[in-house]
Amino acid sequence: MATFVQLTVTGLSNGAILALAALGFVLIYKSSSVINFAQGQFLLIGAYVVWALTVEAKLHWAVAVLGAVLVAIALGIVVERLILRPLVGQPIISVIMVTIGLSQVLGALVLIIWGTTPRAFPEFIPSSSVDLLGAQVGASRLWALGLVAVALVAFALFFTRSRHGIAMRAVADDQQAALAMGISVRRVFALAWALAGVSAVVGGVLLANLVGVSGEISGFGLLVFPVVILGGLDSVLGAVVGGALIGLLTAYTGGYVGGGLETVIPYVALVLILLVKPYGLFGQVRIERV
Amino acid sequence: MAGEDERGAGSAAAAPAPDPAAGALLALNNVEVIYDEVILVLRGLSLHVGEGEVVALLGSNGAGKSTTLKAISGLLPSENGEITDGEIAYAGRRIDHLDAAGIVRLGICQVMEGRRVFEHLTVEENLRAGAYTRRGDGLLADDLELVFGYFPPLAGRRRADAGYLSGGEQQMLAMGRALIARPKLLMLDEPSLGLAPKLVAEIFGIIRRLNEELGTTILVVEQNARLALEIADRAYVMENGRIVLDGPAAELAQNPDVQEFYLGLTETGERKSYRDVKHYKRRKRWL
Incomplete structure (x- = not known):
């Protein structure tokens, strides 16, 4: 029982962070149909910027997170404007290649600036352990879960209550009709990239807090793909459910089976889902006639 | 007939003057639109809409009615179309180079075809x-x-x-x-499309009320010429990307060509069977 609780908390907390990263990915795909392979590097940059601002610049962690959010917004907007906007109307393969290239460039940039040595993340969340149903679980994992929940609620409110959130969903639904309402589609694309950056900073910080600051974070970012394929590429709810499922699947496999299978299992799931339910659990089924 | 009553709001622009477009809320002058850099859809189209008017734009499929509305509302770039000649002026300023968002902010709003x-x-x-x-x-x-x-x-x-x-x-x-x-100018593209007759009548009644109660100027594109002429002050008939006929709606409703081609009436004013209309379809052209 204790093992089960421990694995569940581990799985859910990892899954929550994955969900956040996947949310950024889904936002970009939903609004502009761009598959962003650099989402993992966004996490990496978010984690490193917060680390640099707290450890190197000795700022308070709250100020550092805020600073990193601003950096991520700027990065998202610059990428959208300089790299993706000129590619509007180009074949999907060009856009995919460009985001893969972007992921390599961003990853290399982090290496050049901060080197390869893994760093310990400053402790801003208590790392003590808590007794939960007889199991010892890390408080930082519970904190991560709680913070992700808060972030997801904030995103949900943004999409249903705010003018810009509704405009984003309108653009995802029918771009031309949104244009006719005076909604600036370009601004919505920029906003999607900025929000993807914000979700990556929060995800990256929480992840770095659990596993430390290193290049491994972008590897974790790769898990975004099984998550969005499982949940559905264009579903925000799918990102959350997919994140939780992949997180739990990985944790249970690691705990009960082990032997390295846990690093493969998400991708096995990815292949299976593509075979039986290619649009994912909550994805919009697109009927295409050839 | 409802279309025959003269209303004060529209009379200023409708009154005979050397240049009827002068002082109009919206004026298109010799507008040419090309899609995909090769397909010429509007070939020097000119029309104007006075403040407070209800203007109908009639024409058969492919005449360029929807393109005209999209040229005004700035939606052409989203369909790879562009205005290559002529100008569009709204309230005295040119709007043909503004983007869709800028045009909505000026008070022009389009209800697109197909809802x-x-x-x-x-x-x-x-x-x-x-x-x-x-x-x-x-x-x-x-x-x-x-x-x-x-x-x-x-x-x-x-x-x-x-x-x-x-x-x-x-x-x-x-x-x-x-x-x-x-909006000051509301543009409606085929509001009757795919609706039951009772609903169509209701929708057109509301269009009329929006104009009378809110003073909204209306430009409506409609296949149902009879209905459009009933609620409009003036109307234009389009063919092949040009205006071929225009005038007060009540007058157009009496025009023998319009009756034959768009209202399906014979010279004696009786309804004609669709089969006969088809025979005559390409016999006459205005240009």
């Missing part, structure tokens, strides 16, 4: 998306009430996803979504 509601958004969210350009007014609640006043069926379905509304409700939502932006 195009945001299906995954609720009715209220659709309306809030329509109010996107009205930031800071703080009048959203009043505006929602205004829309529900004109379109009562929507009030009961505020929280329903727009995709689940009936065709008539979706058309009302599409119009309400444009109305909430409080």
Whole structure:
């Protein structure tokens, strides 16, 4: 029982962070149909910027997170404007290649600036352990879960209550009709990239807090793909459910089976889902006639 | 017939003058539109709409009616079309180089053909998306009430996803979504498309009321020429990307060519069978 609780908390907390990263990915795909392979590097940059601002610049962690959010917004907007906007109307393969290239460039940039040595993340969340149903679980994992929940609620409110959130969903639904309402589609694309950056900073910080600051974070970012394929590429709810499922699947496999299978299992799931339910659990089924 | 009454608001622009487009709210002058850099759709189109008027734009399929509206509302770039010649002026300033958002902000709103509601958004969210350009007014609640006043069926379905509304409700939502932006010029593209006759009559009644009660200037593209001529002050007939005929709606309704080609009437004023209309279809041309 204790093992089960421990694995569940581990799985859910990892899954929550994955969900956040996947949310950024889904936002970009939903609004502009761009598959962003650099989402993992966004996490990496978010984690490193917060680390640099707290450890190197000795700022308070709250100020550092805020600073990193601003950096991520700027990065998202610059990428959208300089790299993706000129590619509007180009074949999907060009856009995919460009985001893969972007992921390599961003990853290399982090290496050049901060080197390869893994760093310990400053402790801003208590790392003590808590007794939960007889199991010892890390408080930082519970904190991560709680913070992700808060972030997801904030995103949900943004999409249903705010003018810009509704405009984003309108653009995802029918771009031309949104244009006719005076909604600036370009601004919505920029906003999607900025929000993807914000979700990556929060995800990256929480992840770095659990596993430390290193290049491994972008590897974790790769898990975004099984998550969005499982949940559905264009579903925000799918990102959350997919994140939780992949997180739990990985944790249970690691705990009960082990032997390295846990690093493969998400991708096995990815292949299976593509075979039986290619649009994912909550994805919009697109009927295409050839 | 409802179209025959003369109304004060439209008479200034409709009165005979050396240049009827002078002082009009909207004026298109020799507009040429090309799609994909090769397909010429509008070939020097000129028309004007005076403030407070209801103007109908008639014509057969492919004449360029929808393209005309998209040229005005700035939606051409999204379909790889562009205005290559001529000019479009609104309230005395050129708008042919503005983007769609800038044009909506000036007070021009288009209800697109086929309703195009945001299906995954609720009715209220659709309306809030329509109010996107009205930031800071703080009048959203009043505006929602205004829309529900004109379109009562929507009030009961505020929280329903727009995709689940009936065709008539979706058309009302599409119009309400444009109305909430409080446009001075409302452009409607085929508002009767795919609706039952009873609903069509209701929708056209509402269009008339929007014009009379709110003073909204209206430019309506419509296949149902009879209905359009009934509610319009003036009308234009388009063929092959040009205006071929224009005049007061009541006058056009009496024009023998219009009667034959668009109203399906014989010279004696009787309704003609569709089969006969087809025989004559290409016999006559205005140009």
